[in-house]
Amino acid sequence: xxxxxxxxKTAETQIEISLNLDQPEPxxxxxxxGFFDHMLNAFAKHxxxxxxxxxxxxxxxDPHHTTEDVGIVLGQCFKEALGNKAGxxxxxxxxxxxxxxxxxxxxxxxxxxxxVFDATLENPKLGTYDTEVTQDFxxxxxxxxxxxxxxxxxxxxxxxxxxxxxxxxxxxxxxxAVTLNPEIKGxxxxxxxx
Numbered sequence: 001x002x003x004x005x006x007x008x009k010t011a012e013t014q015i016e017i018s019l020n021l022d023q024p025e026p027x028x029x030x031x032x033x034g035f036f037d038h039m040l041n042a043f044a045k046h047x048x049x050x051x052x053x054x055x056x057x058x059x060x061x062d063p064h065h066t067t068e069d070v071g072i073v074l075g076q077c078f079k080e081a082l083g084n085k086a087g088x089x090x091x092x093x094x095x096x097x098x099x100x101x102x103x104x105x106x107x108x109x110x111x112x113x114x115x116v117f118d119a120t121l122e123n124p125k126l127g128t129y130d131t132e133v134t135q136d137f138x139x140x141x142x143x144x145x146x147x148x149x150x151x152x153x154x155x156x157x158x159x160x161x162x163x164x165x166x167x168x169x170x171x172x173x174x175x176x177a178v179t180l181n182p183e184i185k186g187x188x189x190x191x192x193x194x
Contacts, residue, residue: 002178003050004080008073012065013057019077020050021178031055031070033063035129035160039167040070046096047171059128067133071140078145082178085109090188092177096169101156103165105173108148111194115142118152119166123159134163138170147177 002021009015029040031053044051053074057066082088092107103119117138121131142149151170153162187193 002081002083004077006073006076006080008069008076010065010069012061013055013069015053015055015057015069015073017054017070017073017077018050018052019074019081021078021081023050024048025050026052028052031066032057032059033066033127033129035126035163036063036067036070039163042164043167043171045171046168047175049171049175063128063130064133064136067129067137068140071137072144075141075143075145078147078174078178082109084187085194086186087180087182087184088188089177089179089181089184090194092173092175094169094172094176096165096172098156098161098165098168099158101158101161101165102154103156103162103169104150104152104154105166105169106148106150107170107173107177109145109177109194110148111146112148113143113146114148115139116150116152119162120153121159121162126160126163131159131163134166138166 005018007016027044029037095104117135156162
């Protein structure tokens with residue numbers, strides 16, 4: 001089973017995440033930030049990942065530390081659960097619409113951390129969630145997981161829809177990238193390592 005459980009404790013946050021790449025349940029998310037919980041649920045559901053997230057943080061300051069640190073730990077979980085990445089598809093692409101919005105996420109589980117994030121989020125807050133931290137989460141996730149991540153809102157109007165399509169597309173693209181393919185022998189790289 002490709003699984004990982006990682007804890008991270010700082011003066012600002014306490015995070016524990018359990019990830020199962022091969023079982024779609026359970027999904028149990030509690031970060032103290034309602035909209036962020038909704039997004040992580042969408043990510044796990046559409047990625048078909050078992051995901052448990054328990055996070056407490058200094059929300060009296062703002063949601064930045066909690067969302068970023070969840071991204072860090074989630075990236076570490078994917079890196080650990082994937083091991084040497086033998087037999088995986090490696091690349092994943094997903095387009096997700098939601099009413100007037102369309103977003104695209106492209107992933108390469110390359111062992112190299114890079115983020116391209118292209119989204120204009122006009123509404124600065126959704127509930128207690130600061131929408132600008134969406135990019136911080138994506139960056140923390142890509143850098144700690146050591147993969148290329150290109151995330152773009154191609155068009156749209158509603159900020160909720162924009163962020164939700166990004167998280168759903170992230171789940172779907174990651175599902176494709178981590179999928180084991182019996183036709184792929186060994187490490188999917190001409191270098192022999194990723």
